[in-house]
Amino acid sequence: MSSFGILIKQSRENRGLTVRALADAIGKSPGYISRIEVRGEIPSVELVVELATALGGDAEQFLECAKNDSMERATNEVETKYQDALALFRKGKHDAR
Structure with missing residues (x-):
């Protein structure tokens, strides 16, 4: 997660909301x-702000958290x-010997 x-999830549960609500x-x-x-899907910026509003949260905190997850995913x-690519290069280098 x-x-x-x-x-x-924590914000939703803290407000007593169901997933459906x-x-x-x-x-x-x-x-x-x-x-x-x-599954960790990251919504659009607009939807992150809507979620923060619906959950009574700080939009900046929600955006920062979403950004960090997106950056971590991209880095991975x-x-x-x-x-x-390195494995293919090493295999090709080894096969050339």
Whole structure:
């Protein structure tokens, strides 16, 4: 679970809201809220602000958390691609001997 997903879930539970109630408040499906909370999906900036408002939270904190999760995900993707490329390079170098 992502930090943003945890923030959303904890904020929702602290306000006594169900997934459905939060979804209704922002005009999205309960499944979408679950994807944010469980799978770490990061919504648009506008939706992050809507979530913060619906949950009585600080929009800047929510945006910062979403940004950090997005940056971490991007960094991990780049690192994975780098490691894959490095492995191919090393394999090719080894095969050339």
